[in-house]
Amino acid sequence: MKARSKATLIRGGRLVDPANRVDALRDVLLADGRVSAVNAPGKLDLAAKQLGAEILVARGCVVAPGLIDIHVHLREPGQGYKETIATGTRAAVAGGFTAVCCMPNTIPVNDSAEWTLWMQAPERDALAAVFPVAAATIGSLGETVTDYAQLKDAGAVAVSDDGKPILGDDVMRQCLVQAARVGMPVIQHAEDTRLTGGCSMNAGPLAFRLGLRGYSVEAEAGIVRRDLKLLEELDRKSKATAHLHVAHLSTAAALDEVRRAKKRGLRVTCEVAPHHFTLTDAAVGNYNTHAKMYPPLRAELDREAMIEGLLDGTVDCIATDHAPHAIHEKQEEFDRAPNGILGLETALGLTLRMLHGERGMSLVKTLSMLTSGPAAVMGWKDRGHLAKGARADVAVFAPDASWTYSAENGESRSRNTPFDGWKLPGRLRATVVSGVVTSV
Amino acid sequence: MAGKTTRQSGERAKLGGALDTQVSRAFSPGVVHPASVISVTRLTLDDVEQILELTTVLEREPVERRSKRLAHRRVALLFYESSTRTRTSFELAAKTLGAETTLVSALSSSIEKGESLKDTGLNLKALGAEAIVLRHPNSGSAQLLAEATGLPVLNAGDGMHEHPSQALLDLRTILSWKLGDKLLRGKVKVSDTTLRGVTVTICGDIFHSRVARSNALLLPRLGARVLLCGPPILLPEIAAELLPEKASGHIEVRRDFEECMRESDVLMMLRIQKERLQNLQLNLSEYVAEYQLGPGRLAEFAPKALVLHPGPMVRGLEITAEVADGAQSAILEQVTHGLSVRRALLVRALSAAKKVGSA
Numbered sequence: 001m002k003a004r005s006k007a008t009l010i011r012g013g014r015l016v017d018p019a020n021r022v023d024a025l026r027d028v029l030l031a032d033g034r035v036s037a038v039n040a041p042g043k044l045d046l047a048a049k050q051l052g053a054e055i056l057v058a059r060g061c062v063v064a065p066g067l068i069d070i071h072v073h074l075r076e077p078g079q080g081y082k083e084t085i086a087t088g089t090r091a092a093v094a095g096g097f098t099a100v101c102c103m104p105n106t107i108p109v110n111d112s113a114e115w116t117l118w119m120q121a122p123e124r125d126a127l128a129a130v131f132p133v134a135a136a137t138i139g140s141l142g143e144t145v146t147d148y149a150q151l152k153d154a155g156a157v158a159v160s161d162d163g164k165p166i167l168g169d170d171v172m173r174q175c176l177v178q179a180a181r182v183g184m185p186v187i188q189h190a191e192d193t194r195l196t197g198g199c200s201m202n203a204g205p206l207a208f209r210l211g212l213r214g215y216s217v218e219a220e221a222g223i224v225r226r227d228l229k230l231l232e233e234l235d236r237k238s239k240a241t242a243h244l245h246v247a248h249l250s251t252a253a254a255l256d257e258v259r260r261a262k263k264r265g266l267r268v269t270c271e272v273a274p275h276h277f278t279l280t281d282a283a284v285g286n287y288n289t290h291a292k293m294y295p296p297l298r299a300e301l302d303r304e305a306m307i308e309g310l311l312d313g314t315v316d317c318i319a320t321d322h323a324p325h326a327i328h329e330k331q332e333e334f335d336r337a338p339n340g341i342l343g344l345e346t347a348l349g350l351t352l353r354m355l356h357g358e359r360g361m362s363l364v365k366t367l368s369m370l371t372s373g374p375a376a377v378m379g380w381k382d383r384g385h386l387a388k389g390a391r392a393d394v395a396v397f398a399p400d401a402s403w404t405y406s407a408e409n410g411e412s413r414s415r416n417t418p419f420d421g422w423k424l425p426g427r428l429r430a431t432v433v434s435g436v437v438t439s440v
Numbered sequence: 441m442a443g444k445t446t447r448q449s450g451e452r453a454k455l456g457g458a459l460d461t462q463v464s465r466a467f468s469p470g471v472v473h474p475a476s477v478i479s480v481t482r483l484t485l486d487d488v489e490q491i492l493e494l495t496t497v498l499e500r501e502p503v504e505r506r507s508k509r510l511a512h513r514r515v516a517l518l519f520y521e522s523s524t525r526t527r528t529s530f531e532l533a534a535k536t537l538g539a540e541t542t543l544v545s546a547l548s549s550s551i552e553k554g555e556s557l558k559d560t561g562l563n564l565k566a567l568g569a570e571a572i573v574l575r576h577p578n579s580g581s582a583q584l585l586a587e588a589t590g591l592p593v594l595n596a597g598d599g600m601h602e603h604p605s606q607a608l609l610d611l612r613t614i615l616s617w618k619l620g621d622k623l624l625r626g627k628v629k630v631s632d633t634t635l636r637g638v639t640v641t642i643c644g645d646i647f648h649s650r651v652a653r654s655n656a657l658l659l660p661r662l663g664a665r666v667l668l669c670g671p672p673i674l675l676p677e678i679a680a681e682l683l684p685e686k687a688s689g690h691i692e693v694r695r696d697f698e699e700c701m702r703e704s705d706v707l708m709m710l711r712i713q714k715e716r717l718q719n720l721q722l723n724l725s726e727y728v729a730e731y732q733l734g735p736g737r738l739a740e741f742a743p744k745a746l747v748l749h750p751g752p753m754v755r756g757l758e759i760t761a762e763v764a765d766g767a768q769s770a771i772l773e774q775v776t777h778g779l780s781v782r783r784a785l786l787v788r789a790l791s792a793a794k795k796v797g798s799a
Contacts, residue, residue, distance in 0.1 A: 211579035211580075211601030285470070334579065335599075336578060
């Protein structure tokens with residue numbers, strides 16, 4: 001039995017709804033898990049009263065569609081000591097996210113309808129909507145394509161072997177064809193593992209000085225180039241258009257490939273993680289494992305290119321690649337420590353700071369990268385915006401109020417972040433998931 | 441409700457049940473004991489001068505007095521990789537200062553059972569170790585151990601990263617050749633001009649060499665001109681970026697060994713690490729033809745240069761027996777200087793105030 005969500009009037013806020021090109025003072029009335037009305041300040045008071053709606057005062061705050069993160073690792077099944085679906089979605093809500101797509105590199109790998117359903121079961125106690133991304137190949141071994149129709153029926157929204165690339169040309173071609181048939185994107189972790197053996201940070205002067213093997217730009221760009229070639233070949237032959245989505249893009253070279261492919265009309269989308277437009281490989285410093293992730297933090301020109309890509313629209317959305325690891329795992333020798341950092345609780349603050357604050361990107365465009373952008377990549381019609389009838393998923397935050405992120409007091413089960421103690425803009429006031437105010 | 445509630449880290453209520461994870465207080469990222477020697481980049485030129493002065497003081501000190509310097513002090517030698525020179529050198533250095541040493545090596549310890557470096561270090565500390573000398577196959581391990589234990593850590597080679605005591609002993613060998621007796625009078629001034637006019641060629645597998653990194657990161661700061669020499673596969677162009685900021689000397693990446701020899705005062709030959717060659721497209725006979733230091737080449741192109749090698753040597757590969765045992769070779773002097781320099785590093789580590797500061 002599901003409790004009926006009560007009505008809420010979000011009143012006095014500045015509605016920033018990128019998909020509907022709204023940036024104005026508007027009240028938003030939520031009822032039955034949907035947006036029931038949007039109107040000028042005060043105009044919904046009567047309707048709200050009739051519904052017995054609670055009032056959420058949003059004066060001085062931005063009222064935005066609930067944020068969407070299409071790339072997170074929730075670690076269940078198998079690694080609940082790092083994160084669970086319950087703790088991971090609490091971190092999501094604490095960061096303003098109302099929907100997340102979780103990657104299949106769990107233990108076991110999510111390559112079946114059973115695990116896809118398990119992840120979405122009420123017993124997981126998720127606070128935000130969870131959309132599994134299923135493995136593109138059985139066991140993510142890159143050999144045999146999984147049953148995409150069955151996975152989609154079970155609730156999968158995309159396929160990926162994230163953490164590993166789909167290396168073989170034939171297998172990748174099959175993945176694209178099969179996914180196109182059922183209308184799902186193939187999310188590629190673009191890493192040529194034939195070039196990255198033993199690597200642990202970006203190839204560059206610091207890696208050389210630290211005696212660490214460098215992950216080259218080409219190891220990413222080469223796979224993106226190959227995938228785009230396959231996409232183009234398929235485009236000419238088949239009727240159903242395949243959709244390639246490049247995960248956590250990190251290099252100027254790979255971004256250029258995507259930019260050119262988009263101009264040629266190929267159906268390719270890409271995401272960039274906040275750490276890749278905020279930090280460079282200098283953050284590795286003296287072997288700081290909290291600055292270790294794949295793809296690695298890059299050079300300044302790559303960081304700058306990520307920002308340019310966000311500004312010029314080549315990048316479709318921001319995704320965090322939230323990757324929790326236990327304390328003891330990150331207190332290992334640098335090249336032995338696992339890849340990945342937390343992302344959900346800092347994404348909004350970092351995005352506001354780097355794009356809106358430092359580069360003067362409008363709030364509408366900045367927030368589109370976390371709302372309408374990811375929704376469009378996934379083909380979602382009723383998420384990522386706040387027109388009447390949309391899901392009652394909302395993030396309310398004070399854009400100029402700063403706050404200090406503390407990993408220790410975070411909601412994630414893990415603490416592996418380079419942003420501990422950072423002062424960030426955009427203090428969150430409330431996150432509303434399906435009409436339920438779950439965070440203040 | 442929303443307007444009143446602030447979201448501050450310390451007082452923010454948990455959304456769900458409290459998570460009872462605890463942060464390890466023993467671990468201080470980025471903070472190491474100030475008497476640690478992990479990288480030459482974190483030694484000031486004053487530090488280097490003091491270390492060299494202390495080296496000479498200890499060398500000239502009567503054995504009686506020297507052997508009481510570190511009486512009843514405990515030094516752990518933690519060796520995850522095989523080593524002859526470095527291990528024996530540190531061990532003898534500690535013992536001749538009167539310290540108690542214990543050797544822990546990977547094969548005879550709980551390391552084999554999967555104990556982490558952090559835990560191994562904390563256990564050595566709990567057993568009374570006051571300083572740890574570490575040799576380890578992973579770059580950055582000395583930094584990790586220092587952060588985890590708070591003890592002075594002397595890096596005796598961490599992966600491909602650094603081997604700072606080797607660079608210091610190489611520096612002393614070069615200075616001793618340059619200055620002769622003056623070095624023994626303990627009046628060496630280390631500044632950005634100390635090695636002005638001195639050209640040092642480091643030849644061989646620069647990419648995998650922690651010795652090359654430590655030397656390239658140190659010598660140009662004293663004004664030396666360092667020529668890194670080898671084939672591209674062992675020496676990528678990016679190696680030139682090792683040049684420290686504000687260095688008074690410089691670094692060049694070169695391919696022609698004979699040309700380098702002609703310009704050099706010091707030739708430092710590196711071992712070809714055969715175990716790594718399998719994955720590399722390196723033709724050994726071509727390498728020998730181009731880069732081996734043999735007697736004919738030495739006589740023709742660098743008849744006055746000092747020949748160094750950090751060992752272990754592969755005679756007949758990077759260097760021939762005639763040169764290794766020849767008049768220009770200071771390879772065994774390096775070993776002797778190593779013992780002396782390591783004594784100084786140990787005294788420095790154990791006489792520093794026992795407080796942890798930022799490095």
